[in-house]
Amino acid sequence: MGGTDSLRVHYGLLLGLNKSWEVTNVVLNQDAGSVTITVEFADLSGVCALCGAKCELLDRLHEQRWRHADTMKFETILVARIPRVNCMKCGVKVVDVSWNDTHARFTPIQ
Numbered sequence: 001m002g003g004t005d006s007l008r009v010h011y012g013l014l015l016g017l018n019k020s021w022e023v024t025n026v027v028l029n030q031d032a033g034s035v036t037i038t039v040e041f042a043d044l045s046g047v048c049a050l051c052g053a054k055c056e057l058l059d060r061l062h063e064q065r066w067r068h069a070d071t072m073k074f075e076t077i078l079v080a081r082i083p084r085v086n087c088m089k090c091g092v093k094v095v096d097v098s099w100n101d102t103h104a105r106f107t108p109i110q
């Protein structure tokens with residue numbers, strides 16, 4: 001049965017991810033009171049964060065972590081590798097990531 005699948009969909013919605021992102025792993029740590037959600041960019045193209053053009057994907061940056069600002073029962077950590085595009089206009093740029101803008105409730109973790 002798709003128990004794990006529905007859990008992934010649940011967290012994808014919870015995080016407000018667009019459909020380019022797939023939740024690939026959810027690790028619940030009862031002792032630490034945290035849930036770590038790993039997401040992966042599943043599209044072959046992405047939107048340039050600078051000019052908004054849709055461009056072909058170039059590569060992915062190293063793994064980064066963000067903490068969700070919501071006070072949920074568990075501390076929520078998001079793990080992802082931000083993809084980069086080779087924009088015709090702007091050159092190599094990261095894609096526009098929903099949780100990384102000023103309105104998002106995610107804070108990067110060093």
Ligand SMILES: [Zn+2]
Binds near residue numbers: 048
């Ligand atoms: Zn651009």
